Amino acid sequence: MAEYKEIDSVAVIELKNPPANALSKALVTGLNNGVKRAIDNPRIKSIVLIGNGQHFSAGADITEFPRVADVTSKQGVSLLTVGDVIESCNKPVVSAIHGVCFGGGLEIALFSHYRLAVQSAKLGFPEVSLGILPGANGTQRLPRVVGFEVAMDMIVSGKPVSAPQALQYGILDKIVDGDLLTAAVQFAKTLNTVPHDRRLKNVPVPNSENANKHFEEKLAKIKQKQRGYIAPINCLKAVKASVDLPYSEGVTKEFQLFMELMSSAQARGQQYSFFSERAATKWYLSASKNYKVSKDIPVKTAGVIGAGTMGSGIAVSLLTSGIPVILVEQDSKNLERGIELIKSILQGGVKLKRMTQSQMNQILQILQPTTKIEDLQSVDLIIEAVFENLKLKQELFSKLDKICKRDTVLCSNTSTLDIDKIAKSTSRPEKVVGTHFFAPAHIMPLLENVYGNHTSAETIATVMKLSKKIRKIPVLVKTCHGFVANRTFFEYSQELRFVVEEGLLPNEVDDILEDFGMPMGVFKVNDLSGIDVGWRIRQEQAIANGFNLTTNTRYINGERYCAIADKIFQAGRYGRKTGKGWYQYDKPGGRVAMVDPNVNNIILNHCKELGLTRRKISTQEVIERCMFAAINEGFRCLEDGIASKPEEIDTIWLHGFGFPRYRGGPMFYASQVGLRKVYERIKYYQKHFPETSHWIASEMLQRIAESGRNVPISEWTKFNPTPTSSRL
Numbered sequence: 001m002a003e004y005k006e007i008d009s010v011a012v013i014e015l016k017n018p019p020a021n022a023l024s025k026a027l028v029t030g031l032n033n034g035v036k037r038a039i040d041n042p043r044i045k046s047i048v049l050i051g052n053g054q055h056f057s058a059g060a061d062i063t064e065f066p067r068v069a070d071v072t073s074k075q076g077v078s079l080l081t082v083g084d085v086i087e088s089c090n091k092p093v094v095s096a097i098h099g100v101c102f103g104g105g106l107e108i109a110l111f112s113h114y115r116l117a118v119q120s121a122k123l124g125f126p127e128v129s130l131g132i133l134p135g136a137n138g139t140q141r142l143p144r145v146v147g148f149e150v151a152m153d154m155i156v157s158g159k160p161v162s163a164p165q166a167l168q169y170g171i172l173d174k175i176v177d178g179d180l181l182t183a184a185v186q187f188a189k190t191l192n193t194v195p196h197d198r199r200l201k202n203v204p205v206p207n208s209e210n211a212n213k214h215f216e217e218k219l220a221k222i223k224q225k226q227r228g229y230i231a232p233i234n235c236l237k238a239v240k241a242s243v244d245l246p247y248s249e250g251v252t253k254e255f256q257l258f259m260e261l262m263s264s265a266q267a268r269g270q271q272y273s274f275f276s277e278r279a280a281t282k283w284y285l286s287a288s289k290n291y292k293v294s295k296d297i298p299v300k301t302a303g304v305i306g307a308g309t310m311g312s313g314i315a316v317s318l319l320t321s322g323i324p325v326i327l328v329e330q331d332s333k334n335l336e337r338g339i340e341l342i343k344s345i346l347q348g349g350v351k352l353k354r355m356t357q358s359q360m361n362q363i364l365q366i367l368q369p370t371t372k373i374e375d376l377q378s379v380d381l382i383i384e385a386v387f388e389n390l391k392l393k394q395e396l397f398s399k400l401d402k403i404c405k406r407d408t409v410l411c412s413n414t415s416t417l418d419i420d421k422i423a424k425s426t427s428r429p430e431k432v433v434g435t436h437f438f439a440p441a442h443i444m445p446l447l448e449n450v451y452g453n454h455t456s457a458e459t460i461a462t463v464m465k466l467s468k469k470i471r472k473i474p475v476l477v478k479t480c481h482g483f484v485a486n487r488t489f490f491e492y493s494q495e496l497r498f499v500v501e502e503g504l505l506p507n508e509v510d511d512i513l514e515d516f517g518m519p520m521g522v523f524k525v526n527d528l529s530g531i532d533v534g535w536r537i538r539q540e541q542a543i544a545n546g547f548n549l550t551t552n553t554r555y556i557n558g559e560r561y562c563a564i565a566d567k568i569f570q571a572g573r574y575g576r577k578t579g580k581g582w583y584q585y586d587k588p589g590g591r592v593a594m595v596d597p598n599v600n601n602i603i604l605n606h607c608k609e610l611g612l613t614r615r616k617i618s619t620q621e622v623i624e625r626c627m628f629a630a631i632n633e634g635f636r637c638l639e640d641g642i643a644s645k646p647e648e649i650d651t652i653w654l655h656g657f658g659f660p661r662y663r664g665g666p667m668f669y670a671s672q673v674g675l676r677k678v679y680e681r682i683k684y685y686q687k688h689f690p691e692t693s694h695w696i697a698s699e700m701l702q703r704i705a706e707s708g709r710n711v712p713i714s715e716w717t718k719f720n721p722t723p724t725s726s727r728l
């Protein structure tokens with residue numbers, strides 16, 4: 001775990017816990033033993049700590065976190081014990097850093113007396129994103145090096161800094177070229193003693209005159225931008241303690257704030273999210289077809305068809321990742337509009353200093369706009385983003401099949417349509433796959449990749465790898481109407497439309513959702529994605545199922561239907577783009593949503609026409625109805641093999657819909673509420689709303705709820721009554 005060797009008078013202790021040298025109990029114990037061995041050896045004059053493999057250290061081992069009892073019992077060797085041993089050591093200790101030096105790893109480096117790094121190293125405290133704070137004195141030590149304001153920014157944001165930036169801040173003493181170990185040993189040999197100010201606990205916090213002002217400003221920002229999160233606030237308070245209190249009291253305050261977070265439900269949710277987004281990328285069809293063994297096709301060039309809202313954002317994602325794009329539109333007018341859209345997205349990046357003007361120009365050099373689909377003949381992969389119309393997509397895929405080279409992967413950005421039906425129009429269904437981006441496609445981190453019955457493992461591996469290359473978090477799901485994201489979101493939003501039909505106004509519903517932690521209420525989301533888009537999807541589905549949808553529709557095959565959204569559409573209110581939707585905006589494309597009495601009239605008239613008596617609906621009822629409807633559908637996705645594990649559903653909600661990370665995702669939320677309770681409330685709502693089939697409880701949920709025990713999420717799929725998918 002920690003390998004000890006001697007090079008002349010220097011003891012080298014190598015942190016070794018692949019893949020990221022997470023500081024497990026075993027590694028920390030090994031490190032402690034190594035440092036003590038070096039201290040006890042009179043031939044040793046100095047000590048180098050270095051990481052084995054790709055990183056110095058990714059910090060404390062998060063898998064050991066649930067054992068809070070271990071932390072509080074103060075048993076065994078902790079990061080704090082070894083930290084004290086390092087800092088009080090009379091032989092100079094040098095941390096030699098490469099890869100990442102995060103969290104507890106950086107704390108070890110800050111206990112050391114000197115820090116060197118290679119140019120590409122990254123240093124930071126990402127604890128806040130796990131719902132905790134740097135609990136091995138990082139909040140008290142970093143400010144003593146970089147001052148209050150920089151420490152506050154680094155610890156509250158969790159964002160790492162590059163080695164050159166760390167050198168500028170004084171976190172690093174030196175950036176080294178060439179072999180890190182050789183340079184570190186050489187450096188260590190030049191050291192004899194440990195000066196007083198090299199033990200950070202002896203040093204006052206510099207530049208702390210305006211700490212009160214910075215504290216207040218930051219607190220206000222956190223409350224506005226990270227509403228509901230407690231970790232950033234405790235991080236801030238802990239850093240402030242470094243200014244307000246002597247070191248020995250500061251660390252006590254840090255410990256108290258750390259323990260408060262560590263035992264919180266939010267930390268459990270955020271740590272679950274860390275692991276679930278990694279679990280979600282691990283796809284598995286069978287022993288010979290899974291993420292470990294399947295090879296991808298390298299994507300060196302790509303095509304995008306349709307340069308509308310989605311196509312332009314998708315093109316930007318590819319271009320900014322260095323992949324040349326041929327962009328195809330149906331005519332030159334739409335092509336021109338698409339190019340302008342792409343330019344304006346890139347220009348936004350320049351404005352935000354994410355790229356320079358010259359980088360933007362270089363990116364545009366690898367964009368080839370055209371109205372000729374034949375130009376796509378030799379690209380490696382194509383993403384289609386034309387209107388949501390099955391016939392149109394089938395015609396297009398059939399054409400592509402004839403034009404493109406045999407191994408070109410054909411992707412559709414459809415948000416609902418069956419991938420098998422699209423693949424059917426080609427002679428290469430194994431190369432057809434869904435790549436469902438979320439709007440705005442260049443910003444939203446999720447990519448819901450969708451495989452059909454014939455999609456090959458090679459095609460899946462290709463889009464999963466591409467997702468990472470274009471900085472997206474991929475999840476693989478199986479085809480069905482709406483896949484996992486829209487299938488579950490549909491039940492959530494449908495239930496909220498029923499709530500509006502029964503008594504609340506859209507802004508009242510949105511306020512409740514935003515207080516729950518959603519970044520935007522459902523009606524604001526509708527306005528953003530386009531009320532016409534939802535209308536078209538409902539129409540398309542109605543046609544496919546052979547019924548006629550009108551603003552008078554109240555039931556579809558005996559199922560309750562709420563036509564208010566269709567009435568909003570009929571009124572020409574398509575959302576933000578037309579300056580009015582569920583809300584009123586100052587102008588088309590405006591951002592500030594204002595309550596519109598005309599919308600309230602549409603709703604009230606709708607209820608009057610149907611003879612509905614409106615009622616008050618509690619916050620609890622709103623949250624239960626929308627969340628439990630989505631959760632029940634999530635269980636059905638598992639039953640149908642559309643999702644293979646709850647973590648996939650949660651990752652989709654976290655990164656596709658901005659579900660609050662501290663709640664882990666809807667399935668994790670269900671586990672926290674308790675599946676027994678979720679199941680009972682679903683049965684209660686089924687009694688009250690028998691005309692809504694999403695209140696028929698999933699059998700899988702029922703089985704778990706009735707098992708009489710608290711089944712951990714990792715075991716839920718064992719209760720699947722219909723394990724039809726080979727993925728289960």
Ligand SMILES: CC(C)(COP(=O)(O)OP(=O)(O)OC[C@H]1O[C@@H](n2cnc3c(N)ncnc32)[C@H](O)[C@@H]1OP(=O)(O)O)[C@@H](O)C(=O)NCCC(=O)NCCSC(=O)C[C@@H](O)CCCCCCCCCCCCC(=O)O
Nearest residue numbers: 022058059060061062074078081103104126134135136278
């Ligand atoms: C490191 C990464 C940047 C790597 O990214 P990459 O994309 O390359 O790969 P993956 O993300 O897929 O990761 C690969 C693999 O590794 C696993 N993993 C990564 N990091 C960790 C980790 N920290 N712990 C466990 N496992 C980890 C990951 O799950 C993958 O596994 P898989 O099975 O899927 O292959 C990237 O992974 C990354 O960013 N990691 C997280 C970094 C992070 O968040 N670090 C912070 C950790 S929290 C921390 O360090 C807390 C500290 O402040 C210490 C607090 C301790 C305080 C104790 C105080 C109380 C003591 C009281 C006792 C007193 C008595 C006494 O006085 O002694």
Ligand SMILES: NC(=O)c1ccc[n+]([C@@H]2O[C@H](COP(=O)([O-])OP(=O)(O)OC[C@H]3O[C@@H](n4cnc5c(N)ncnc54)[C@H](O)[C@@H]3O)[C@@H](O)[C@H]2O)c1
Nearest residue numbers: 306307308309310329330334385386387388414415439529
């Ligand atoms: N808007 C969203 O929020 C969203 C999110 C995820 C997925 N989607 C899906 O993405 C797809 C595109 O949606 P959008 O919102 O970008 O639509 P959009 O109307 O903004 O853009 C569609 C573009 O396709 C072009 N087009 C139509 N037929 C074409 C053809 N034969 N050849 C070349 N170009 C053609 C149109 O000119 C238009 O510019 C749809 O399948 C939709 O369901 C949309």
